[in-house]
Amino acid sequence: MKIVVLAGGISTEREVSLVSGTGVCRALRKNGHRAILVDLFLGLEQVPADLDTLFDAPDGLCADVRVRAQAPDLEAVRRSRPDQSPSHIGPHVLEVCAAADIVFLGLHGMDGEDGRIQAALDLLGVPYTGSGHLASAAAMDKAVAKRLMDAADIPTPKWRLLEYGPEEAESLAAELPMPCVVKTIGGGSSLGVYLPEDRAQLRTALNEVLGFGGKVLAEERIYGRELTVAVLGDQWLPAVETVPAGKEFDYAAKYQAGAAVETCPAQVPPEVMEAAGDLALRVHRCLGLEVYSRTDMILDESGKLWVLEANSLPGMTPTSFVPKEAAAVGISYEQLCQRIVDLSMQIKRRG
Structure with a gap:
């Protein structure tokens, strides 16, 4: 089969996704598929007139990638895309996905796990791996x-959804039950998760977590x-x-x-x-x-x-x-990818 492994993107889990996608792409090629790795955000600047030939690219367009100890610099990633479009979908991505028999979603975080790319592929009529757009968004x-x-x-631990501004962090830190966990509602890979041990740390967490989004979950710590x-x-x-x-x-x-x-x-x-x-x-x-x-x-x-x-x-x-x-x-890893x-x-x- 012709398979696009969609990875990367512009979420804080970008590097994790690229490592996942690279492993999956190489495993599928070992299984005999014509698999290629495509970065959702960066896309492909140039594609052949006959898209079918793209699926025979050496090593499936995979590159050597690794997950560094710190989350990626997303502003640097944005600056690296030549077209500087505000779109989260890079050049030729949807076009290449439409030419595939199935898209293997190796994405994590925003645009991948939140149902948005699933909805786009549904509209294109392109099969993809994993859950549908609604279940993905709910999870x-x-x-x-x-x-x-x-x-x-x-x-599940007791929880409370918080919507507040920086000026309210002090009062929230004084009233939330302790011990607790503070987390962004849409994060992954333990990014945007805080485990404060006292109210001073809780106040810091409540301020820092706002950098991941305006809605925050406070949860009883078990x-x-x-x-x-x-x-x-x-x-x-x-x-x-x-x-x-x-x-x-x-x-x-x-x-x-x-x-x-x-x-x-x-x-x-x-x-x-x-x-x-x-x-x-x-x-x-x-x-x-x-x-x-x-x-x-x-x-x-x-x-x-x-x-x-x-x-x-x-x-x-x-x-x-x-x-x-x-x-x-x-x-085995190859069997797992095939089963999915x-x-x-x-x-x-x-x-």
Whole structure:
């Protein structure tokens, strides 16, 4: 098949997406597909008259990429695009996607996980991997996802949606229950997430998080073991437990070697593993997700599981959770990528 792996974009998770997309593209080419990597934001400055020939480009247009310890400089990325268009979709992107049999979405964060590119591809009639636009938007907006989980009696920490200006941060810091977590409603890769330990840190967090957007989620902090569980098709995969080498599991800890200890399968009793898997499936279905997803949760000291959030387009980097969980049940990286394509094609044919 001709496959466009769409990655990059202009979100804070741009580098993570490019590493995911590169791995997926090369895996699909190993599987015999004519796959190419296309950056959603930068696009392709020049394309051949016969777009079909583009799918035979050496190494699928992949480049050597890595995730650095700091989030990317998005202003520098914007300046690097020659056309300087305000569009988040780069030159020839939609044209090339329309020439593909399916688009593999390797995007993370804004424009990728929030349903917008899914809606654009739906209008073009182009099949793509993963969940549809509505479910993607619901999972990406943490407040919407919380409301849906509350309605379905899925255990999730108490929360409050905040809309405020910098001048109100001081009063909010004095009244919010502690301990708490402060996070942007649409972030990922632990960017825009703060774990204040006192009210001075809470005040700082409330000011800094506004840099990610005007809507903020304040959530009860649950202490315990950090588990993440993937769903593939209609089955859950073995949970991973993460223990950061440092104090917090932040952006650097997620993507830098040695910054966290990840155990897969997690060393928990069988009944806890099954409960975590069943809970991830409930979340997947509650939010209307399709093909694959990943749910992050906390196992507290009493043995209760609490859902933090779900990811509709989980990372596919070499250090990402979903490939590790798949490997634990004998599914190789190449087989995982193929399974995602196959399941997605079945869904699009039905709908």
